[in-house]
Amino acid sequence: MPAYKPGKPPTPVEGLRQFKLSSNENPYPPLPSVVQAITDAAQAVNRYPDAGMHALRERIAEQVGVTADEIVPGPGSVGVLDQIFTAVVEEGTEVVYAWRSFEMYPIAVAVAGGRSVQVPLTADGRHDLPKMAASINDKTRLVLVCSPNNPTGAAVTGPEFEDFMAKVPGDVLVVFDEAYIEFDTADDKVDSLHVYQRYPNLVLLRTFSKAYGLAGLRVGYAVAHPPVAAELGKTGLPFAVTDLAQHAALASLAARDELLVRVKELCSERERVVMALAQQGWTLPVTQGNFVWLPLGEEAAAFAQIADAAGVSVRPFAGDGVRCSIGEPDANDTLLKVCEDFQRSGQRRPGSS
Known part of the structure; x- marks a missing residue:
């Protein structure tokens, strides 16, 4: 491994x-309002955090434009990704993703007992979505698309992703990992929420670590349709997102x-x-x-x-x-x-x- x-x-x-x-990492320190929220929350670290993360889920849902039942927070997007693997991948199943991409992907596949199907990037560092779609078979349980791609920075375009999703079987889960979504300024970038509304097998993965500068507190989230979100909720560790992280994320959304x-x-x-x-x-x-x-x-x-x-x-x-x-x-x-x-x-x- x-x-x-x-x-x-x-x-x-x-x-x-x-x-x-x-x-x-974001080179800027947290905003004063976020620091104050962390300081205030520190006064109650003798108590467990809100395991249901109700306030955070409601606020994220409001900002994204979905219901709270579609929001699954976790300890960073990597923590949520682990919940997805636990829920979906088992021994003998396959996970398709581009390579090189986020280096946690092969580790997560191995931990879950699955098999990695790595599809090489194009010469200019981009996802080869047609080849990824062609790599899906009856053993495939999960497809990972990282856009903008870490580490090459290349982003998938809206038309490319639309074509790709139309080729993916409905019983294969697709995770669109958009940890760097706030930095994508391309005119033809993916309108991920629009695509999500039409595909029940699509999960969006986001984080507060990058643009929001909360890498040290570990908080991210998935946007998933209620049946999928309910299953992901079962595979997360209780109290994994600390009270400090929840309050910092709420303050960051207020200062968006x-x-x-x-x-x-x-x-x-x-x-x-x-x-x-x-x-x-x-x-x-x-x-x-x-x-x-x-x-x-x-x-x-x-x-x-x-x-x-x-x-x-x-x-x-x-x-x-x-x-x-x-x-x-x-x-x-x-x-x-x-x-x-x-x-x-x-x-x-x-x-x-």
């Missing part, structure tokens, strides 16, 4: 400012407009970084996440070591490439300098012009 490898912090280097760009200003700023920084890399000569997948993907192949580890020596930690994937989160402007400037120096060093860069 593969082991999950979290993004590591940068190695301390005397005289250098350190930046962590390895975990796709303020938080989305930060998202817009991060998207602007992303475009600045992408443009600068293009000027340096890099050819990259079009990213709709809060990160960029450097398709470095076998040189991924070497690049990560060079970045680390410069005070920046990035996330290498051996043999494939390097994922670099979009951080504060100073962090991004440091990353761009590392990329420029790497280019000028004359090292081969697969995927670059």
